[in-house]
Amino acid sequence: xxxxxxxxxxxxxxxxxxxxxLLEELKAKYGKDLYDYQAIDISTNTQKEDWFIKINPNxxxxxxxxxxxxxxNVFETSAILLYLVQHYDKDLxxxxxxxxxxxxxxxxxxxxxxAHGGIxxxxxxxxxxxxxxxxxxxYAKKRYIDETKRLYGVLEIRLKxxxxxAGPGRGKYSVxxxxxxxxxxxxxxxxxxxxxxxxxxxxxxxRSEARPAFQAGLNVPPA
Amino acid sequence: xxxxxxxxxxxxxxxxxxxxVSMLLEELGLSNETDVKFLEFxxxxxxxAPHIELNPNxxxxxxxxxxxxxxAVWESDAILLYLVEKYDKDxxxxxxxxxxxxxxxxxxxxQASGQxPYFGQxxxxxxxxxxxxxxxxxxxxxxxxxxxxVLESVLSKQEWLVxxxxxxxxxxxxxxHDIALKVLFSPGSYNAEKEAPHVHxxxxxxxxxxxxxxxxxx
Numbered sequence: 001x002x003x004x005x006x007x008x009x010x011x012x013x014x015x016x017x018x019x020x021x022l023l024e025e026l027k028a029k030y031g032k033d034l035y036d037y038q039a040i041d042i043s044t045n046t047q048k049e050d051w052f053i054k055i056n057p058n059x060x061x062x063x064x065x066x067x068x069x070x071x072x073n074v075f076e077t078s079a080i081l082l083y084l085v086q087h088y089d090k091d092l093x094x095x096x097x098x099x100x101x102x103x104x105x106x107x108x109x110x111x112x113x114x115a116h117g118g119i120x121x122x123x124x125x126x127x128x129x130x131x132x133x134x135x136x137x138x139y140a141k142k143r144y145i146d147e148t149k150r151l152y153g154v155l156e157i158r159l160k161x162x163x164x165x166a167g168p169g170r171g172k173y174s175v176x177x178x179x180x181x182x183x184x185x186x187x188x189x190x191x192x193x194x195x196x197x198x199x200x201x202x203x204x205x206x207r208s209e210a211r212p213a214f215q216a217g218l219n220v221p222p223a
Numbered sequence: 224x225x226x227x228x229x230x231x232x233x234x235x236x237x238x239x240x241x242x243x244v245s246m247l248l249e250e251l252g253l254s255n256e257t258d259v260k261f262l263e264f265x266x267x268x269x270x271x272a273p274h275i276e277l278n279p280n281x282x283x284x285x286x287x288x289x290x291x292x293x294x295a296v297w298e299s300d301a302i303l304l305y306l307v308e309k310y311d312k313d314x315x316x317x318x319x320x321x322x323x324x325x326x327x328x329x330x331x332x333x334q335a336s337g338q339x340p341y342f343g344q345x346x347x348x349x350x351x352x353x354x355x356x357x358x359x360x361x362x363x364x365x366x367x368x369x370x371x372x373v374l375e376s377v378l379s380k381q382e383w384l385v386x387x388x389x390x391x392x393x394x395x396x397x398x399x400h401d402i403a404l405k406v407l408f409s410p411g412s413y414n415a416e417k418e419a420p421h422v423h424x425x426x427x428x429x430x431x432x433x434x435x436x437x438x439x440x441x
Contacts, residue, residue, distance in 0.1 A: 058333060058373050072322055076332035083325050098308065103294055106305050113298035114280060117335035125344065128362075135358045140348075157279045 005068035006035035006084075009052070011042050011061050012221060015077045015120065017182040019062045021217030022084055022094060022175065028213040029093050034084075035064075039221035078116045081175040094174050096166070108166035108176045114154070115180035122147045123183050126190045145191045152184065152198045159200035163207060173208075181208045182218070229256040233274050233285040236261050239398030240299040240339065241284040242438065246394050247303050249434040251310055300331045303391040316390055323386045330384050330392045333373075334399075341366045342399045345407050367403055368413050375419035383425075389432070397429050401439075 006023065010016035023035050040046050040061050048059045056063040056075035063075040069087070074080045085095035096105040126144035129137055155165075164171035165180070185205050187195060195202035208214050230253065234241030248254050262268040262283060270281040278285040278297040285297045286305070296305045307316045318324050345363030348356055374396070377384060384392050404415055404426070416423045429435055 053376075057376050058337065069322075072325075074325060074329060076329045076336070078332045079325060079329040082328060086325075102308065103291070106294075106296060106301065106308075109301040109304060110296060110298045113301045113332075113335050116332050117298065117300075117340060118280070121336050121340040129359075133358070133362075137356055137359055139352065139354070139356065140359050151280075154280045 002036050002067075004034055004036050005066055005088075007065045007067060008035050008037040009040050009047075009055065009061055009063045010037055010221065011040050012223065013042070013061065014182040014186060015060075016062045017218055018077050018175075018178045019064070019080050019084075019217075020220040021178050021182070021214050022081055024213040024216040024220070025094060025178075025211075026084065026088055028216075029089075029091075034088060037220060076116075077120075078112045078175075078179055081112070081179060085175055094178070096174070104167055108174055111158070111165040111176040112179055114151075115176065115183070119148070119151050119180055119183050122151060123187075123190050130191045131189075141191070148187075148190060148192060149197075152187075152192075152195070152201055155180070155184070155201045155204070156198040159204050162200075163204070173211075177204070177208065181205060181214075185209070228258040229253070229288065229290045231258045231260060231287040231289070233260050233262055233269070233277070233287075234283045235264060235269075238283050239402060240282075242398045243299045243394050244284045244286060244302050244306075245441075246397070246435055246438045247306055247391060249438050250315065250394070250432075251306060253306070253310060254438075298335070300335050300391075300395055303395060304331070307391055318386045318390070320386070327385045327390060327392055331395060334392065334395045338370050338396060338399050341370065342403055342407060346402065349406070364408060364413070367407055368415075368418075371400075371403065371415055371419045371422055374422045374425075378421040378425050389429070393425070393429050394435075397426070397435065400426055401430075 008019060008023070010019060020037070027033050040052070042061065046052065047061055053059050055065060055073050058075060060075070062077055062080060063073065064080055066072045066074070066087070074083045082095070085092065089095055096108050098105040122144055126141070126148050129140040129144060133140070158165060162171045164173050165176040166172065166174050184201060195205065230248070232241075232244060232248070234245065245254070245259070248257050262274060268274060269283055274285060275281050277287060277295040280297060282297070284299050284302060285295060286302045288294045288296065291309070296302045311317065318327060341363055345360065345367055348359045348363060381387075383389060400422070408415065430439065
């Protein structure tokens with residue numbers, strides 16, 4: 001019987017990794033291992049089975065159950081990140097106080113929605129048409145690669161003279177970065193061979209990859 | 224040139240994401256305090272100064288709060304959350320239960336990544352692309368159906384998605400759902416009204432609210 005509060009359903013995808021990365025970062029910061037995980041094989045559509053739909057009606061990973069809070073379910077990567085900061089990051093190491101730092105909190109939300117609504121879906125469509133679609137549609141491939149590049153260009157503007165997306169001054173490593181990074185770092189998989197065109201973005205990715213907890217999160221579930 | 228109104232809203236006449244913000248402003252009684260600027264996309268106004276300096280992503284809507292040092296907010300759902308956080312004096316959209324706040328966030332992110340972008344890509348391949356690409360159209364129509372079915376699975380058991388009442392999630396979902404009903408599905412294919420009756424009832428309930436009706440009729 002586990003005494004860890006979080007049960008995480010996840011997979012080796014750019015939406016799963018932000019959760020494992022944050023949980024590993026919380027472990028490194030507070031010395032507490034908060035989670036058990038169950039790897040879901042999305043190639044067999046396990047996540048569309050009835051038992052999983054009860055946890056997440058959208059039938060996608062990641063999803064968590066918080067056993068310490070009455071088995072409260074959370075789905076949508078970004079909502080899970082904010083939830084974990086709210087309940088398990090008492091020093092707000094990876095987030096901002098919505099009451100005491102409302103504008104920093106709002107900026108974090110803006111970049112989180114940007115990553116969640118822009119980078120994820122658009123780079124995801126690039127992945128689909130460039131790698132997985134049964135039919136070769138050059139227009140669609142180009143559309144989504146071009147949009148992904150445009151989004152990287154927006155990150156490039158933000159990261160000029162900044163180390164991280166949100167927070168005062170040069171910024172603070174937060175869930176906004178953790179959400180976006182697993183997507184941006186797999187640019188080559190999505191049809192963009194290098195990040196040389198966006199040096200601030202490239203440096204930001206390298207900065208994150210130097211963090212041991214970031215690497216640890218990328219290895220859950222293990223390959 | 225400084226505005227004498229509290230907010231400036233950069234938006235577009237056809238953009239469903241912009242209408243979300245207009246609807247919430249109306250629901251909060253703040254329309255009169257908003258200077259609305261409709262940007263012309265064919266003149267690329269959204270990608271130029273002054274707009275691009277406020278929102279590096281160059282997409283609408285963008286809200287500037289002159290009552291908060293000209294703080295700029297972009298990403299439509301982040302704007303909705305900002306307005307409720309700061310300007311919902313009567314607590315119309317308040318969610319006292321902490322769990323409801325997170326449920327609302329989940330649905331907002333579902334809307335921002337699962338509904339909006341996928342319905343939007345469907346629209347793109349139906350209307351904005353010169354050649355017909357049937358598999359691309361089908362991909363997005365199928366996913367739109369799936370999304371509507373997810374909403375149906377929840378709304379068949381409860382009247383509202385969050386907090387037992389009308390909330391910003393309903394505002395966020397409404398404009399795109401309207402597009403889905405009217406143009407996204409080929410006639411004779413998926414009939415959302417029939418296949419997702421509880422979603423349709425929800426849609427009608429939302430569209431009959433005076434504030435929504437007022438903005439939607441514009």
